[in-house]
Amino acid sequence: xxxxxxxxxxxxxxxxxxxxxxxxxxxxxxxxxxxxxxxxxxxxxxxxxxxxxxxxxxxxxxxxxxxxxxxxxxxxxxxxxxxxxxxxxxxxxxxxxxxxxxxxxxxxxxxxxxxxxxxxxxxxxxxxxxxxxxxxxxxxxxxxxxxxxxxxxxxxxxxxxxxxxxxxxxxxxxxxxxxxxxxxxxxxxxxxxxxxxxxxxxxxxxxxxxxxxxxxxxxxxxxxxxxxxxxxxxxxxxxxxxxxxxxxxxxxxxxxxxxxxxxxxxxxxxxxxxxxxxxxxxxxxxxxxxxxxxxxxxxxxxxxxxxxxxxxxxxxxxxxxxxxxxxxxxxxxxxxxxxxxxxxxxxxxxxxxxxxxxxxxxxxxxxxxx
Numbered sequence: 394x395x396x397x398x399x400x401x402x403x404x405x406x407x408x409x410x411x412x413x414x415x416x417x418x419x420x421x422x423x424x425x426x427x428x429x430x431x432x433x434x435x436x437x438x439x440x441x442x443x444x445x446x447x448x449x450x451x452x453x454x455x456x457x458x459x460x461x462x463x464x465x466x467x468x469x470x471x472x473x474x475x476x477x478x479x480x481x482x483x484x485x486x487x488x489x490x491x492x493x494x495x496x497x498x499x500x501x502x503x504x505x506x507x508x509x510x511x512x513x514x515x516x517x518x519x520x521x522x523x524x525x526x527x528x529x530x531x532x533x534x535x536x537x538x539x540x541x542x543x544x545x546x547x548x549x550x551x552x553x554x555x556x557x558x559x560x561x562x563x564x565x566x567x568x569x570x571x572x573x574x575x576x577x578x579x580x581x582x583x584x585x586x587x588x589x590x591x592x593x594x595x596x597x598x599x600x601x602x603x604x605x606x607x608x609x610x611x612x613x614x615x616x617x618x619x620x621x622x623x624x625x626x627x628x629x630x631x632x633x634x635x636x637x638x639x640x641x642x643x644x645x646x647x648x649x650x651x652x653x654x655x656x657x658x659x660x661x662x663x664x665x666x667x668x669x670x671x672x673x674x675x676x677x678x679x680x681x682x683x684x685x686x687x688x689x690x691x692x693x694x695x696x697x698x699x700x701x702x703x704x705x706x707x708x709x710x711x712x713x714x715x716x717x718x719x720x721x722x723x724x725x726x727x728x729x730x731x732x733x734x735x736x737x738x739x740x741x742x743x744x745x746x747x748x749x750x751x752x753x754x755x756x757x758x759x760x761x762x763x
Contacts (some may be wrong), residue, residue: 406467407439408585473713484512492548496614503763550615562606562630571604571628579603580694582634612636623661639734639750648691
């Protein structure tokens with residue numbers, strides 16, 4: 394049986410040399426005089442900036458009464474272990490970057506890739522999944538983030554999520570060909586599903602009949618995404634994460650992503666809800682004209698602008714559950730959609746009437762992909 398042994402701690406050869414000098418009461422100048430070398434050379438060897446050459450090994454052997462091999466092997470072993478340590482440090486740095494950029498463990502647990510032990514193999518696995526060279530810089534894929542000017546245009550985690558969404562969309566069948574004149578009638582048909590929470594289950598089939606591939610893909614760590622719209626050769630795709638599992642968030646994100654389809658085949662749009670969560674009342678409108686246009690169109694599809702404005706004027710600033718439910722019924726909408734709009738516009742606090750914001754995931758059970 395053989396085992397490869399490595400020192401627990403790297404010992405600089407110059408440190409051994411310095412101890413030998415101290416044991417004999419010599420200074421560096423003394424050794425320089427003995428060897429006939431400049432004192433600077435001795436100082437550099439002790440400091441480690443200069444290596445002990447075979448010639449110097451012979452000279453040190455004569456000076457200290459040791460074999461030349463002692464000094465030569467001391468230097469060679471030190472340099473070998475130093476190289477090993479530096480190589481391992483590079484491996485660690487490469488692996489660290491992969492884990493920093495991507496939620497690799499979550500991706501592996503969801504079956505997207507395999508966590509290989511070799512860093513080179515892991516880099517190849519990640520590059521193959523992403524479809525781009527591994528982490529050379531920001532991913533080169535056109536995309537936009539709504540309400541997210543402080544984040545990168547596209548992160549590797551978001552690209553990983555997009556790749557999974559693309560694969561799921563490619564696998565869908567029975568989708569009719571998309572035409573540009575489908576958008577408005579599609580929006581009108583979807584509006585008929587906005588009154589009851591259970592009618593959310595009708596959305597996937599409705600979108601397929603009008604030529605939109607619809608994917609529910611659970612949120613991935615480090616992506617901060619609620620939805621996306623992009624185009625494949627087969628036609629448009631809309632993806633939702635259900636990161637905020639509320640009926641208002643579902644419908645607003647869906648209609649916002651559909652609104653991007655009005656721009657025709659172009660780049661991918663990756664979107665966040667502008668409210669930033671359940672209790673953020675400081676949201677600001679997007680500075681991106683495309684996002685603002687999608688917001689306006691989605692809002693129009695969800696609630697008639699004139700009717701909503703009249704409701705706010707008549708009832709505000711005190712909105713009761715009954716008043717919201719009555720207005721929602723008059724518009725054929727779930728009251729959670731109305732409440733979500735009131736909260737997004739800052740006229741109703743996020744903590745109020747939370748019971749109206751029902752979850753949609755139970756209705757869509759079995760259709761949410763990992």
